[in-house]
Structure formats: structure tokens, C-alpha cells
Amino acid sequence: xxxxxxxxxxxxxxAAQLARVQVISAYPITPQTSIVExxxxxxxxxxxxxxxxxxxxxxxxxxVCISAAAxxxxxxxxTSSQGLLLMHELLHWASGVRAPIVMGVVNRAVAPPWNxxxxxxxxxxxxxxxxxxxxxxxxxxxxxxxxxAFRLAEHPDIRLPVMVTEDAxxxxxxxxxxxxxxxxxxxxxxxxxxxxxxxxxxxxxxxxSFTGPDHYVDFRKQLADAIERVPKLLGKIEEExxxxxxxxxxxxxxxxxxxxxxxxxxxxxxxxxxxxGVVDEMRAAGHKVGLAKLRLFRPFPDDEIRRLATQVGRIGxxxxxxxxxxMGPAATEVSAxxxxxxxxxxxxxxxxxxxxxxxxxxxxRRMYETLLEGRTPTTHWEDLEEExxxxx
Amino acid sequence: MIEIRFHGxxxxxxxxxxxxxxxxxxxxxKIPQSFPFFGVxxxxxxxxxxSRIDDRPIALRTSITxxxxxxxxxxxxxxxxxxxxxxxxxxxxxVNTTHAPETLAAPGGVRRAxxxxxxxxxxxxxxxxxxxxxxxxxxxxxxxxxxxxxxEALSRAVEQFVPARPEENRLAARDGYLGVRTVDGTAxxxxxxxxxxxxxxxxxxxxxxxxxxxxxxxxxxWRTFTPVIHLDRCTKxxxxxxxxxxxxxxxxxxxFPKLRLEYCKGCGICAAECPPKTxxxxxxx
Ligand code: SF4
Ligand code: SF4
Numbered sequence: 001x002x003x004x005x006x007x008x009x010x011x012x013x014x015a016a017q018l019a020r021v022q023v024i025s026a027y028p029i030t031p032q033t034s035i036v037e038x039x040x041x042x043x044x045x046x047x048x049x050x051x052x053x054x055x056x057x058x059x060x061x062x063x064v065c066i067s068a069a070a071x072x073x074x075x076x077x078x079t080s081s082q083g084l085l086l087m088h089e090l091l092h093w094a095s096g097v098r099a100p101i102v103m104g105v106v107n108r109a110v111a112p113p114w115n116x117x118x119x120x121x122x123x124x125x126x127x128x129x130x131x132x133x134x135x136x137x138x139x140x141x142x143x144x145x146x147x148x149a150f151r152l153a154e155h156p157d158i159r160l161p162v163m164v165t166e167d168a169x170x171x172x173x174x175x176x177x178x179x180x181x182x183x184x185x186x187x188x189x190x191x192x193x194x195x196x197x198x199x200x201x202x203x204x205x206x207x208x209s210f211t212g213p214d215h216y217v218d219f220r221k222q223l224a225d226a227i228e229r230v231p232k233l234l235g236k237i238e239e240e241x242x243x244x245x246x247x248x249x250x251x252x253x254x255x256x257x258x259x260x261x262x263x264x265x266x267x268x269x270x271x272x273x274x275x276x277g278v279v280d281e282m283r284a285a286g287h288k289v290g291l292a293k294l295r296l297f298r299p300f301p302d303d304e305i306r307r308l309a310t311q312v313g314r315i316g317x318x319x320x321x322x323x324x325x326x327m328g329p330a331a332t333e334v335s336a337x338x339x340x341x342x343x344x345x346x347x348x349x350x351x352x353x354x355x356x357x358x359x360x361x362x363x364x365r366r367m368y369e370t371l372l373e374g375r376t377p378t379t380h381w382e383d384l385e386e387e388x389x390x391x392x
Numbered sequence: 393m394i395e396i397r398f399h400g401x402x403x404x405x406x407x408x409x410x411x412x413x414x415x416x417x418x419x420x421x422k423i424p425q426s427f428p429f430f431g432v433x434x435x436x437x438x439x440x441x442x443s444r445i446d447d448r449p450i451a452l453r454t455s456i457t458x459x460x461x462x463x464x465x466x467x468x469x470x471x472x473x474x475x476x477x478x479x480x481x482x483x484x485x486x487v488n489t490t491h492a493p494e495t496l497a498a499p500g501g502v503r504r505a506x507x508x509x510x511x512x513x514x515x516x517x518x519x520x521x522x523x524x525x526x527x528x529x530x531x532x533x534x535x536x537x538x539x540x541x542x543x544e545a546l547s548r549a550v551e552q553f554v555p556a557r558p559e560e561n562r563l564a565a566r567d568g569y570l571g572v573r574t575v576d577g578t579a580x581x582x583x584x585x586x587x588x589x590x591x592x593x594x595x596x597x598x599x600x601x602x603x604x605x606x607x608x609x610x611x612x613x614w615r616t617f618t619p620v621i622h623l624d625r626c627t628k629x630x631x632x633x634x635x636x637x638x639x640x641x642x643x644x645x646x647x648f649p650k651l652r653l654e655y656c657k658g659c660g661i662c663a664a665e666c667p668p669k670t671x672x673x674x675x676x677x
Binding site: 204210212 | 431607
């Protein structure tokens, strides 16, 4: 075990190196750039034997990864915000041709106005592209999840691309101790990708060419079935990872002190850490509150949410972005999951941490109190209740 | 409600025919609905278009799988496309062909009609020998064989909506009307009613997309004209090879162009681009 003090971005880079990725293609964008810069260092120093393809845009970066993945290579890229939006067309291509790419995404607000702070609008607006989506809470979770993501992506039952996201600055530029597992250990967990090339040099093959209404739907259904198989497989992969490293991140919806809770918040990414602290503090003061972390957003963990609903009095979903004309995107999903479940506790959508706002213990406490007092607003913009001073 | 399905090739005017029919039916006081279905959007590729005509608003937005009438603008499609799929007993198969209607194979009970629309179109200078625009002549034939529209409404629709050569097109419609020959369902060879079995999902490649090479798709089935290269005047400039959209030209050992006929769709682009004009497009019989 080697502990290193690493940023979330470097956790992505080390994970890509440990995964022995063979082709990387990326385009720089704040706050992602240091991920691919570090990988470029690994390639330059010989610590990673890979082809690093420089391109003129994120759109091309993802195309390179799709082609390389179709040739059978293990591929990685990273991006953020506007860069992810520019990739939109090719996100569909990647999942459609079943390219097992792993991509690090630093969650950043989308323009306008220009803003580089943490916000989930970038990946939320790509939730329907057929990618598996993980939201990480710590740099350790970033590194471990990237390694698990390769196993998931390349599994013959799945063959889908995966995004492993981390909040801008709260993880991307935050350094904290991370256990970087030994390469030999990772090699046992993640052997080289099984040769599975769709494209073979010298053999004329079509990839994703015209398919009429007679068969198009069959390919869509194959993709739909594949993503449904993720939760079960994730459990097995995490179990294997735990056996080797002693760590597990608790599957799709890890919960904290939810037993008999009157109020539970569902959080994503770094808001979870702060909220966990508040739960301990409020529990100590006699309030029955708990927490659930939405770690896997696509596919959405319906079963876990329904199980949670049977144990708790009220649910608040904390979203770091807003679906215009609706509510928080995670809140929408949670409420959809509950509609066909047995228990339907009152549900609120809290919007907090938009555009790099801090989600403070004070705010989290207020959200719990709102729920405990029996007020369950449909949608509430928590940020607007707070005075902020921005330095610098 | 009458449902009509048109089978043509990209560039032949089948889609325009279905739209013109809609305009004509509207002038007759009917309520029409016409729309195309495109597969691969390439010149020469099979194209389907649909028309519905009724006295009331049409409460249906689907393709037509059980038509009363099937119109085939290119006789070559009879061999490659399942044009009579779903054709209703008592319905009509109308084909642009030089052959007699008695020779047309159709499911039992289906009336057959034949019109030499290519000849009519060329007589009125519509299109070229390689790509005659047969749609107005075929519509004239359809008006006579089915009475879904009057020749008068069709002529007015042509005058109002055909952008080029309206007068020639009107005359072509008239000649199609006069020239069509119809026989009843007992005449001619009978073929069983075809069905359209849908290939279910599991037979598709699992996981990744179709991995079928386009090399295995022989676009030659679309061809009605064949390029013939007269090598005596060929300068080996490679233009034909560069411009061929289907990669149907390769070179022999001494650098002369050579056709890969199984891929040549007969589009004539090579002939048009050849600087010394040494490629001739010859009609297939
Ligand atoms: S060889 Fe000539 S006619 Fe045939 S497909 Fe190519 S360009 Fe068209
Ligand atoms: S374009 Fe004409 S002259 Fe040039 S190579 Fe082809 S056939 Fe010969």
C-alpha cells in the first residue's frame, strides 16, 4: 500500500496508468487539464506504454477513443463542461457502437455566464446518451471507481462507455491522501482487455452504418439490456476489488444511518461528505436523520431507492443542477423510481451548490430541518438563502 | 380510403409522383396524404413513397403495408424488391414496362396494368435516356387504371406544381392515361402472396453494431445502364476511378480502368467526368 497525497485529477491519471490504458486522446479544458497532462507525463517518461493522440477538439478526442476501442484497445479520455457538451454527438456514437471507453469528467458549470465552479449540469444533460455514470465523493473513490469502470465497460455482458465524475475543485484540485494500489495488484483485478475488435485492419467492415426501422430498434434494445445488467455486475466487481484492496464504496446507493430515519437526504459527489458530518452531529442531538449517496446515476438504482423509501419518513434530494421547467434531475429520477414502488414518502427537491457555491453544513442542516418540520417544498433553491463572499 | 405505394429509385421522381398525386386528389375535392420513406439516400437506391386518398380527414400516420395499389416506376425493381408485399386481393399492380400486363407476376386476384412510361417521357424530352423522368406518365396511367384522380385534376396539378416543363409533363400524363393497358386478376402468372417476416433481434450481431462489410452489398442490382469503357481513347487519367461513388472501378496491370460490375450502380458519373468522353452508358435489356 502506497499512500500519496493526490488531487482528484491525479487520482484519475494514476488510475488510467494502473489500468495500462493503450490509447489516450484528449483536449485540455479547465478544470480537467491536469488529468491528461499527468497522463502525458506518464507516457513521456515510459511509465505508461500508450499512444497519446493529440487532437484539435473534444469531439475529435472522443472519436479517436471510439475508433481505438473498436480496434480492441483500452482507451481513456477526460473532459469537463463545455468540452463534454461538444462531445455530445459522439457520446451517442460511443455507446451505440458499444465502445468500452472510460472517461473522467470534472463536473463544472455550463455557460453562459461563464463559470468554472462545481455543478452537475454538464453530465446531467448527457444522462440519456447510453453512458454509465458514477459520481465520486473522494479522490480515493475516484481512483477506485475508474479501475472498476474498466472492468464494467469491457465486460462482454456490458460493453458500454463509463463516465467517472468528480466535482470541480472540491475534488479536481483538492489534494488528500489516496492509497494507490500496487500495479501487480491492479493487474490481477484488471488484466489486459480481452481481444474483442469490431474493426480489424485489412478487413472491410462497417461500423454504425445505415440501419432501417426494421433493425434499428433491436440495436437500441441490446443497449438497453446491457445497461440494465450493470448493477448486478457492479456488486461482483466491487467484491473482487475489496478482496484485493480491502476497499468497497458500497455499490450504487450506499446509505448512512438511515434506519428509522425521519428525514433522509440523497446527495451526489462531494456534498455527501459534508452531509455525513451533519448527520452525525444531528443524530448526537437526538434528530433521526440519515443519508444516501447516489453514486451510480446511470443506470438509475430504482430498487435501492425503493428499499430506502420503506425505511424513512421523508426524502430530500440535493441536486447541484436544475432541469429547467422541472426540478433537480436526481429528484426527478428518485420520484420516478418511487411512483412504482411500495412506499412513497414526501419528497423535496433541494438545489444547492450551483455554479461552484459551497454546500455548507449550515445549509445541509437547514434542509434536514425543513424536512423534519414537515415542510416539503417541491423545489427549493437553497443557494438563494445564503449570503456569499467570493474572494479573489 | 385508398392506399397507394410507389416503388422507384432515388432520382426517378417517385416521391414527387406521390406528392403530385396528393395535389391532384385535393383539386378533386379529396383529402390526400403523401410521404416518402428513404433508406440509404443515394442515387439509384430503391425509394418508396406512400399516398392515401379519402373523403374524410385521414386518422393514420403509418407506412402502407397493405396497399390497394402498387406503382412500380422502374421494372428492374420487380426482380430485387418485394413490391407486391401486402397488396390487397382485388388490388392493382401498375408497372412502367415495355412488356404486356399479362406478363406481370402478381398475387392471385390482383389486377395488372402496364404503361411504357419511359418511352413516353423520352418522347416529351423529360429526363435523359439514363434517367428518364417517368413520374407524370405513370400518374396518367394511374388515373386511368384506378380512377383515384381525374385526368383533369392531374393536368391542373402538373401545371401548378411541376417546376420544369409543365406542358411536356402534362402531355406525358395524357399519353400515360391513353397508353395504359389493364388486365384482370386471372390473367398472367400468379405468385403466392408474399409475407414480410421480420428478422428478430437475436439474429443480429450481439453487442457491437452491424459488422457486415459494404463489400458484400452488390449495388449492381440498382443498375439499368452499364458503363462501357472504350480503352482506345482512354488516357489513364484516373478521373473515373476518383469520381465513382461506389468504388466500382479498379485498374488492370497496365493502368487501364476496369469495372467491378457487381458494385457499379450505373449512375453514369464516370461517363460524365471522363475528359475524352470515352465511357459510354449502354442500356441493359
Ligand atoms: S462505374 Fe461509373 S456508372 Fe458505375 S457506379 Fe461508378 S461512376 Fe457510376
Ligand atoms: S476517366 Fe476516361 S480517360 Fe480517364 S481513366 Fe477513366 S476512362 Fe480513361
